[in-house]
Amino acid sequence: MERVKIGIIIHPLNTESFRDLFPKIYTFFGNWILKFLDDSFITHNIVRIPPHKIMHVCNLIHNNYEIEILGVLLPIFPRQMLIEKENTIKKIIDCFKIFEQENVNIITLAGFTSIVTNGGRDVSKMTSIPITSGNATTAVLASMALEKEAGRHGKKVRELSVAIIGATGDIGSICARIYSKKAKFLRLCSRTISDDSEICKKLKAEGFDQFVCFTDAREAVSDADLIIAAASSVDALLGYSDFKEGSIICDIGMPPNVSFEKSGLTSFPAKKTLFFGGTSELPFYKKIFDSKWKSFFPQNAIYGCLTEAIILAFSKRFDLVSLGRGEISSENLEGLADLILKYRIFPAVKYL
Numbered sequence: 001m002e003r004v005k006i007g008i009i010i011h012p013l014n015t016e017s018f019r020d021l022f023p024k025i026y027t028f029f030g031n032w033i034l035k036f037l038d039d040s041f042i043t044h045n046i047v048r049i050p051p052h053k054i055m056h057v058c059n060l061i062h063n064n065y066e067i068e069i070l071g072v073l074l075p076i077f078p079r080q081m082l083i084e085k086e087n088t089i090k091k092i093i094d095c096f097k098i099f100e101q102e103n104v105n106i107i108t109l110a111g112f113t114s115i116v117t118n119g120g121r122d123v124s125k126m127t128s129i130p131i132t133s134g135n136a137t138t139a140v141l142a143s144m145a146l147e148k149e150a151g152r153h154g155k156k157v158r159e160l161s162v163a164i165i166g167a168t169g170d171i172g173s174i175c176a177r178i179y180s181k182k183a184k185f186l187r188l189c190s191r192t193i194s195d196d197s198e199i200c201k202k203l204k205a206e207g208f209d210q211f212v213c214f215t216d217a218r219e220a221v222s223d224a225d226l227i228i229a230a231a232s233s234v235d236a237l238l239g240y241s242d243f244k245e246g247s248i249i250c251d252i253g254m255p256p257n258v259s260f261e262k263s264g265l266t267s268f269p270a271k272k273t274l275f276f277g278g279t280s281e282l283p284f285y286k287k288i289f290d291s292k293w294k295s296f297f298p299q300n301a302i303y304g305c306l307t308e309a310i311i312l313a314f315s316k317r318f319d320l321v322s323l324g325r326g327e328i329s330s331e332n333l334e335g336l337a338d339l340i341l342k343y344r345i346f347p348a349v350k351y352l
């Protein structure tokens, strides 16, 4: 039996997610205590809490593997990470120390921990343990899920236009490369995108010029059939009315790029399909009974970053880690896609 131990750095997205998670993680506190704490108190004080272990999934046997997943909480919100970058990096290194003591085989950087470290590149030398942002697997899973969902609606991707929000980013640029080979037309969006952006040059060098750039997310999605929303924005950018009828939207943003509040709705009416993507269905999900795990993953929709760490730990292919922005080679991307198939990992589609 082979033993694999995976570390994941987790952080709350905002005070709302903190209020939701807090009583589930620290059960001895209970829900009532939060009633006495206002949002500004939480925001001000959360950064005083040092990183610490919050989840340990163990005794998990799958095929020939004994799997352990160790979650360390980085108590800081994305908005604060962007402002206090240096302090955040120091805390991420403290998380690494916890993982080193625990002898984990690979560390994955969830959510904004990857964004503030340049896709993990800035901290990859700060520990002897391989680290990954998991972005390539996230992009592959989001692309697979969107294509599957289009098929379910009887749509053929090669006849459709695909908008990618956050197209200059790590995940967005991989999605753009994937869909340049499948879709009829791409609508690429980021605040700073232009024909001179790396992703545009790359697509042209590969012989694809059927795309147009937008700096406004609403304009980009207004005439798109399929949408991958992968912007690293702390606030939602899009609402229901921004999309055309029949469109299918895969939001992978953490925090989400698409909000119900922006639309004045509590759920998306059926004429447009919105789901949270970039996630996977793990074949051993049903064997996990850990209550903390269930509070992070109440459904079998596991972040792409964690999925990547799991398949790399199984295969010991640490040469395939995702690091940096726009750096993943086509060979590595294919290598990861093969591992996804090999370990029978399927894209999750969590409707919103």
Ligand SMILES: NC(=O)c1ccc[n+]([C@@H]2O[C@H](COP(=O)([O-])OP(=O)(O)OC[C@H]3O[C@@H](n4cnc5c(N)ncnc54)[C@H](OP(=O)(O)O)[C@@H]3O)[C@@H](O)[C@H]2O)c1
Pocket (backbone or CB within 6 Å): 110, 111, 112, 114, 115, 119, 133, 134, 135, 138, 165, 166, 167, 168, 169, 170, 171, 172, 189, 190, 191, 192, 193, 215, 217, 230, 231, 232, 233, 237, 252, 253, 254, 255, 277, 278, 279, 302, 303, 304, 305, 325
């Ligand atoms: N679902 C999952 O399992 C999963 C896993 C990993 C990451 N994620 C999430 O995926 C998202 C993208 O991650 P990443 O690593 O690819 O980030 P990244 O490399 O930092 O790229 C972010 C992209 O978003 C664009 N952007 C930021 N704000 C924008 C705005 N207001 N309007 C339009 N574009 C905007 C950026 O370009 P400009 O600066 O030019 O605007 C860039 O193109 C993040 O929310 C992350 O938390 C999800």
